[in-house]
Amino acid sequence: MTNLEQDYTQPLGLDVGTSRVVVARAKDKKQDYDSQLNAFLTLPYSKLAESLLQRENVFHEVQGADIVVAGNDAERFAEAFHVETRRPMAHGVLNPEEPHSLEVVRRIITKLVGRAAAEGQKVFFSVPAQGESLDGAIRYHEASIRQILAELGYEATPIEEGLAVVYGELAASNFSGVGISCGSGLCNICLAVLSVPVISFSVPKAGDFIDAHAAQVTGDRANRLRISKEKDFQLNGFTGDRVHNALTVYYQEVIANLIGSLRAHIASAQKLPKLEQSVPLVLSGGTAMPKGFLDHFIKILQSEEFPLRLSEVRVSGDPLHSTARGALMAAQC
Ligand SMILES: Nc1ncnc2c1ncn2[C@@H]1O[C@H](COP(=O)(O)OP(=O)(O)OP(=O)(O)O)[C@@H](O)[C@H]1O
């Protein structure tokens, strides 16, 4: 695996997500994105397999008795080799049960950002906000990603994912409002006032929760449920299809849990600043993408009084890039 040749010396935004790693670069007053699946597979080493992978230009590395295929190529080759892809991260942080986790994330990040083109080049990278079951894991995760980036020559700064969404989506309201990223490992939520985070937290029910629980009740593999969910799932009530219905049940649970946690955090906040104006709420991340998500979210939000005046509730126009875009905007400030 080779590093990128770099001639881009500007700041970077990096979204280190449980299922995808995305880098954002500034280009002609717009953003340019590149991404890799945060996944890998291992094959037993053989000379033949290695030369075939080399010939096919597959992103791989030999590690002892294994060949590790990482990133987008892992999914591409999983079927061909009849193996399951593995994930170096779970619930927004490095997966403690996966011995290859740090090395795979290092390789994927290196492939996406390359060595810094100038010493001390700035990069802001996303990290999850505190939440149940994460305890001290965030600190280790954050330090590990920072170290990977420092070894590549970057001056790396963490930014909580919800705040990155505020930066990426809420410029029009002076970075005041609620930014939410519904990802695969977590939902990350941030209420910010003039770009200062007031409430920031994460909840562990998100895309992976939907896939795993729907798979449990239908007897399918979680990966198959994920593919069907991403292909054509709509949150539009029950139908005659049991996979659709299982996805619906757990999607509804994710939304109820997210809104319930948001209400509880706002209600228990000690010093919530008095907001003169109502503020927007924006939803992003892959899990917010299906048709019907926004309608159901608004329905649950309106089912009880909400402790914050909202001017609008919308889904990002580019939900898979919000976090990286926001991290880039923060890096440019
Ligand atoms: N079109 C789609 N419809 C429904 N779900 C989708 C779609 N595209 C992606 N997803 C789901 O969104 C999740 C990935 O979203 P995203 O890329 O925002 O997560 P991530 O940033 O990698 O994870 P996290 O923020 O939790 O660390 C996965 O659960 C995936 O199955």
Ligand SMILES: [Mg+2]
């Ligand atoms: Mg994310």
